[in-house]
Amino acid sequence: MASDIQKSVLLTSFHSGKKRVKIILHKGNIVWDNEKLPSDKKSVPIENVISVEYNYKSCHPSEIRQIDPLSFTIHYAERESGPKWIYKKLLLKHTDPQQVSSWVKTLQAHLKGFEKRPKHLLLFVNPFGGKRNAMQIYEKFGKRLFDVAGVEVTVNVSQRKDQIKDYLISHNLEFFDAVACVGGDGTVSELFNGLVLRECRQNGIDADDINQSLPKPKIPIGIIPGGSTDTIAYCIHGTTDVTTAVLQIIFGDSIGLDLVSVYDEHTLLRLFASVLSYGYLGDVAYHSDQYRWMGPHRYDFSGFKKLVGNKGYRGEIAVYSENETVAEEPCRENCARCRSSGSPNAADLACKWRTISGNFFMISGANISCACSRSPRGIAPYSHLGDGMLHLVLVRHTSVLNNLRLLLRLSSANSKVDDLPFVETFTAREFCFRGDERGSRWNCDGEIQHQTNIRAKVRCQLLTILSRGSPICEPVQSKCCGI
């Protein structure tokens, strides 16, 4: 198919509005004059075309709409500066219907070759998270674009916590070629926890056994941000822009995302994609849930209270890793490190266990950088989406002033936390924590886990996410100093 695209050549002069445009299909690119800068040519790779369709003749609303054989529209997407994508269209007219037909047929034939583009999407909407406007987000930004792309969307609005997870474990998904959600990290977490448990059931795998390798869900997932922090969406798409997220689903290209499975002594508690935090961030998640009516500001309020409270938690952490140090290499689209880790030959390198104990203000295991608008570089700026490793950040108990330094660094676009004297970072494939029974709680992708003693293991690229990833770009300035 790729070679057919490379071979097709078309060249025609059309009318676009009042302007004449010479448009060429050559080497998989559609090239035409740029209206604003006539000396410039505009070029759109065919991979960025959403759909191509005949226009309709204008008629009275009571009449049956008729196709206009002299005019058609190319719907496409282009990247603005940075990670954001925008939707655009080019309307073209010609006096010869053969010319129009030849373009429509050729482009539609090419688009048919993109077999990974989903045609039937199961979309879960969480009406409870974030600003409680997930349905409005879908109606405003998603519905029209999916219509343009010819994606048939089945919308399922969740009625209660864990309903999405339960649905995915037990329902037939054969009709769908992708599953997506509009919601925050908790909603995404329901999605992949449901899909992995479903796969375990179908393959007779005991999910509670940490030594089992977990099966990869066959269906890819799309993530449309509609929560409070939307860390997972931000780290994957590089932005929480909803149009960008919808276009990533439409394109059908995918990347592999690691998941981390968390166990107590006997069972799998859950899988997480962003961060597992004990101490400060565990307490903030637990405490802030009572203030959900404040919306995203609940994190600032609880964050301040827990910062001043400055509690320390005693514990011992065992880390399983092959590396002493964290490589300072951020994850970006087409990341070579993630590509090599996802290959079947990526061997489990010579790892060893080491133990660290003490009194901690916070312990975080970050599977991704955890960048978001509140923390532009995230707690683990060099954590990769799919390298089979998580980054452990251990913050020793110290003064309130030092806690404040830590939070200011986390909310800054220019600094990182690991050079602070009371912070240690490790990469790990697995870790195990033992703490005081009356300790903190674990915050797992924003959801509370009440067990103190846990074991966590990274599952390399267990999930397939519909996204082309994010280019490396300047982080946005944080909106506030809380995290």
Ligand SMILES: Nc1ncnc2c1ncn2[C@@H]1O[C@H](COP(=O)(O)OP(=O)(O)OP(=O)(O)O)[C@@H](O)[C@H]1O
């Ligand atoms: N209809 C519902 N009623 C109550 N809770 C729900 C419903 N649907 C889903 N949930 C739960 O809502 C919780 C919050 O959702 P989500 O995490 O998506 O939003 P958020 O917490 O505002 O965003 P973020 O996690 O990005 O900060 C999740 O635990 C999810 O399981």
